[in-house]
Amino acid sequence: MKKILLSMLSLLILFGCAQPLPQPEEEIPEEEIPEEEVVVEPAFRSKFNGEGLDVEEYKAVAAMIGNTSEARPQSGLSLADVVYEIMMEGLSITRLMAIFSSEYPEKVGPLRSIRIPFVQKLDEWDIGIAHYGGAQTGLGDALTLLGSIKVPIRFDGVKGYNTEYFWRDSARKAPHNAYMNLAEAIDEVPVMEIKKHFTFDPKAEYEGTSAKTVNIRYTSSIRVKYEYDAEVEKYTRYFNEVEQIDAYNDEPIQVTNVIIQTVPYKMVEDVAYVLVDFNGSGPAEYYIKGVRIEGTWEREDSKSVTVYYDLDHNEIKLQPGNTWIHVALKNSTKVTFE
Numbered sequence: 001m002k003k004i005l006l007s008m009l010s011l012l013i014l015f016g017c018a019q020p021l022p023q024p025e026e027e028i029p030e031e032e033i034p035e036e037e038v039v040v041e042p043a044f045r046s047k048f049n050g051e052g053l054d055v056e057e058y059k060a061v062a063a064m065i066g067n068t069s070e071a072r073p074q075s076g077l078s079l080a081d082v083v084y085e086i087m088m089e090g091l092s093i094t095r096l097m098a099i100f101s102s103e104y105p106e107k108v109g110p111l112r113s114i115r116i117p118f119v120q121k122l123d124e125w126d127i128g129i130a131h132y133g134g135a136q137t138g139l140g141d142a143l144t145l146l147g148s149i150k151v152p153i154r155f156d157g158v159k160g161y162n163t164e165y166f167w168r169d170s171a172r173k174a175p176h177n178a179y180m181n182l183a184e185a186i187d188e189v190p191v192m193e194i195k196k197h198f199t200f201d202p203k204a205e206y207e208g209t210s211a212k213t214v215n216i217r218y219t220s221s222i223r224v225k226y227e228y229d230a231e232v233e234k235y236t237r238y239f240n241e242v243e244q245i246d247a248y249n250d251e252p253i254q255v256t257n258v259i260i261q262t263v264p265y266k267m268v269e270d271v272a273y274v275l276v277d278f279n280g281s282g283p284a285e286y287y288i289k290g291v292r293i294e295g296t297w298e299r300e301d302s303k304s305v306t307v308y309y310d311l312d313h314n315e316i317k318l319q320p321g322n323t324w325i326h327v328a329l330k331n332s333t334k335v336t337f338e
Helices: 002-017 116-125 142-148 182-188
Strands: 061-065 082-087 094-100 128-131 154-156 166-168 178-180 213-219 222-229 234-239 257-263 265-268 273-276 280-288 291-299 307-310 323-329 334-337
Touching: 061 116, 061 182, 082 116, 082 273, 094 116, 116 142, 116 273, 213 323, 273 323, 280 307
Parallel strands: 061 128, 082 323, 128 154, 257 323
Antiparallel strands: 061 094, 082 094, 166 178, 213 222, 213 334, 222 234, 257 280, 265 273, 280 291, 291 307
């Protein structure tokens, strides 16, 4: 019995002291080794939307588009690179100036007349303009001002400039039924030299307050809302609580960068044309990737472009994509966010 116990004890000691044999490292087949992603910076970035370009060449047209209930849903807005929204006479409606530089829809509109604040913004860009006439009364005389600035090409359904690209849609009533074929008209547009307006950086990080919903209240009956869609990193636009759809492609209007530029204003003439002061500086706020950033805007004079800054006076970095700029009237337009 003692011999058996001693033998078993010897075996336990032997196995306990044995070292495990080293295991060979598992080799990963070359085809399964993940390659490090190489991000190639584009040769150029568009000065309108920050998207990559192989060749920096621009043909751009700004279109005056109505925004009344009779004008909605509009056609082509979702394909515009930059859109300005500004109040019109008597603070009764807003109108839109949509700049197209990368995509040219076959149907854009309904086209409406131009006002002085839009001429001032157009003058910053030195691009083409498409419109149906304009105000021509006293201090609100937009057409005379338009005639005094540099415009590479003009499409005007009232004055008869390049009207072969316009038509009226019989499904709507005038004056909310004038459209243009920008896809055909773009052949008439010359290549342009474009000044830098924005800084784009797809890698930018944003510090600010969470803003999933943005409300811009021009008046009690003119309300814009943006709802953030984290999946696509864009804001979906609503007007008076109704989602805005582009009639051209039946897609909701979604915006990458929302800028609110607050300016002083006054109203002139019997029809109360709205005039704003775009020179100098003032408060601005930016809504990008679900974040609100406070800042300021600056414009030296009528020959300069507007530059947008954060509160540390660093130029704001936008995400590549479309940008909507809301001209908010000081002590009138109310902006809230959640």
